[in-house]
Amino acid sequence: xxxxxxxxxxxxxxxxxxxxxxxxxxxxxxxxxxxxxxxxxxxxxxxxxxxxxxxxxxxxxxxxxxxxxxxxxxxxxxxxxxxxxxxxxxxxxxxxxxxxxxxxxxxxxxxxxxxxxxxxxxxxxxxxxxxxxxxxxxxxxxxxxxxxxxxxxxxxxxxxxxxxxxxxxxxxxxxxxxxxxxxxxxxxxxxxxxxxxxxxxxxxxxxxxxxxxxxxxxxxxxxxxxxxxxxxxxxxxxxxxxxxxxxxxxxxxxxxxxxxxxxxxxxxxxxxxxxxxxxxxxxxxxxxxxxxxxxxxxxxxxxxxxxxxxxxxxxxxxxxxxxxxxxxxxxxxxxxxxxxxxxxxxxxxxxxxxxxxxxxx
Numbered sequence: 001x002x003x004x005x006x007x008x009x010x011x012x013x014x015x016x017x018x019x020x021x022x023x024x025x026x027x028x029x030x031x032x033x034x035x036x037x038x039x040x041x042x043x044x045x046x047x048x049x050x051x052x053x054x055x056x057x058x059x060x061x062x063x064x065x066x067x068x069x070x071x072x073x074x075x076x077x078x079x080x081x082x083x084x085x086x087x088x089x090x091x092x093x094x095x096x097x098x099x100x101x102x103x104x105x106x107x108x109x110x111x112x113x114x115x116x117x118x119x120x121x122x123x124x125x126x127x128x129x130x131x132x133x134x135x136x137x138x139x140x141x142x143x144x145x146x147x148x149x150x151x152x153x154x155x156x157x158x159x160x161x162x163x164x165x166x167x168x169x170x171x172x173x174x175x176x177x178x179x180x181x182x183x184x185x186x187x188x189x190x191x192x193x194x195x196x197x198x199x200x201x202x203x204x205x206x207x208x209x210x211x212x213x214x215x216x217x218x219x220x221x222x223x224x225x226x227x228x229x230x231x232x233x234x235x236x237x238x239x240x241x242x243x244x245x246x247x248x249x250x251x252x253x254x255x256x257x258x259x260x261x262x263x264x265x266x267x268x269x270x271x272x273x274x275x276x277x278x279x280x281x282x283x284x285x286x287x288x289x290x291x292x293x294x295x296x297x298x299x300x301x302x303x304x305x306x307x308x309x310x311x312x313x314x315x316x317x318x319x320x321x322x323x324x325x326x327x328x329x330x331x332x333x334x335x336x337x338x339x340x341x342x343x344x345x346x347x348x349x350x351x352x353x354x355x356x357x358x359x360x361x
Contacts, residue, residue, distance in 0.1 A: 140184025
């Protein structure tokens with residue numbers, strides 16, 4: 001009887017806590033911003049020129065055979081009109097960042113950081129900035145987990161040494177930080193806007209940056225807090241937001257259960273996490289509490305484009321709104337089990353930003 005009463009009390013407390021979180025974390029509606037041209041698919045990364053509002057989008061087309069791929073960097077006007085397309089061929093693109101009049105691109109397939117002028121067109125030169133290589137050892141260190149009963153689990157990671165460059169962020173000094181999803185690392189490139197070729201150094205390597213999850217990407221999107229004293233890092237496969245206090249703090253867990261934590265953006269005191277496995281953007285405060293949720297999957301329309309969010313991979317602020325990339329990428333080898341299989345046109349969505357949260361006490 002006592003066990004049943006305790007169980008009932010626990011369920012009641014969970015219900016109250018869930019209601020409290022739900023009341024605080026309002027879901028913000030999303031609307032269409034732009035549709036990609038018919039020959040472009042899987043928008044994975046994006047950024048915005050704050051002066052013009054132009055939007056830059058990189059695609060992650062990893063189909064087989066690779067001759068079918070049409071990876072591109074796209075440039076949209078502030079109102080969603082397509083302005084330019086620059087083709088990259090079969091190599092998928094991950095991170096995109098606007099900085100100092102140029103657009104920086106992580107060429108995942110070529111293991112390179114590249115850049116173009118912000119007003120690029122179809123024939124603009126693509127400049128190689130840095131090349132990433134296999135680390136030694138290729139696999140990140142093992143992770144030990146302490147269990148409630150006093151025992152421990154040890155997770156060991158494998159890697160063939162492919163540098164899975166994925167997310168990037170500039171600090172105000174012009175230093176660029178790049179995540180590696182497979183080798184469990186963060187790289188640092190000093191003065192990335194001025195060097196060529198640039199020197200790549202390993203800034204951090206930790207078992208928390210790796211994953212054994214069903215989504216096989218560890219360290220992913222990154223963002224700094226307002227005074228750049230903390231670097232936040234998503235681990236997509238683990239569904240976690242991590243933080244590293246600078247300059248030399250350990251990597252630690254800020255938030256769990258953010259499934260498919262992909263792109264990450266810090267804006268007005270909130271961490272906006274593109275949770276690609278639950279088709280939602282989740283806004284966390286710097287204590288890890290959920291403050292807002294934006295978007296939901298609402299089906300595929302008659303044109304073959306997602307309604308709402310479907311595998312959101314990245315976001316960027318444009319004035320008072322947030323723009324979101326619907327990657328809509330099927331993951332499983334099965335047929336008929338994922339809505340992403342029905343998508344034939346890919347799009348970007350938008351929503352109005354909420355008011356900033358009050359200061360934490």
